[in-house]
Amino acid sequence: MTPNPYLFIVIFAGVALAFPLLPLGLAWLWRRFFQPPKPGVGKNAIYECGVESIGEAQIQFRSQYYLYAIIFLIFDVEAIFLVPFAVAFTSLPVGAFIAILVFLLLLIEGLIWAWGKGCLNWAK
């Protein structure tokens, strides 16, 4: 009789659960019977490379950064495409050349659009 094929998934899930829980349980038992807990203000403080943390960790980021990041990403990817294009430039057929020009044109169009929208002006 062949076992149910899903049985292995159940075994796998059981092992996956036991693997982290067993050491955690052992650590808990260890703390319970041997190691006295020693929490403290400094010990539980936020870790900032030893420097005392100033202010809250949850702060609001300016959404302005997001547009810059998107535009940067687009031109970063463009540069990656342009390198193989430049390497294979002399042996490219006309069709491929026109295709990459269209690609460039689309990106330039996007830049002009972003420019026209005022995304490149740093809003205070």
Next chain:
Amino acid sequence: MSEGIDEGLRRELQRQGVWVTSMQELYNWGRKNSIWPLQFGLACCAIEMIATAASRYDIARFGGEIFRPSPRQADLMIVAGTVTKKMAPQIVRLYNQMPDPKYVISMGACAISGGPFKQGYNVLKGIDRYIPVDVYIPGCPPRPEALLHAFMELQRKIDSQKLSGADKAEFLKPEQPSEFPVPAFGEHDLQPPANPDVYHPPKLERV
């Protein structure tokens, strides 16, 4: 080594393929072979520490290659280099944030006593003024072999720590503090200049 069992009987059993151990021995064996140091360098000694971690000296042979970038996961702090007074509070804070059991190796002349900068106005004259140190390594800077030697000494110390009884390890005693006061920047010096609970300078006696 282990209490409660005769050493001769233990050897005899071992010869027959039966390994007898104690909780304490097993625990210490695991601890001493997986000491995770804090990734923390201060000056030129840190270069020697890096060399010790790299392939030629290879601290991985002793189970200490996992340099942790966070004190929460570290067992050992290697104070590698000159401790300036500006840096001392940060070191004490990092030490405080390490979980017990924790150990400190004071690496090099500067970390021990201020070394060649002892007369300087801005150098702490030994990190043992604020935190307890387990192993001192002299040298300026110490060779990687010296750091390995210190590491082995620390392993020996861990191996000899007891889990129970009156002379059990310090970190198992509830009254033993896990944190030490962080010094503050004073007008001329750190305040306090040393922690009297930790710092016991050698007494010089003229005879």
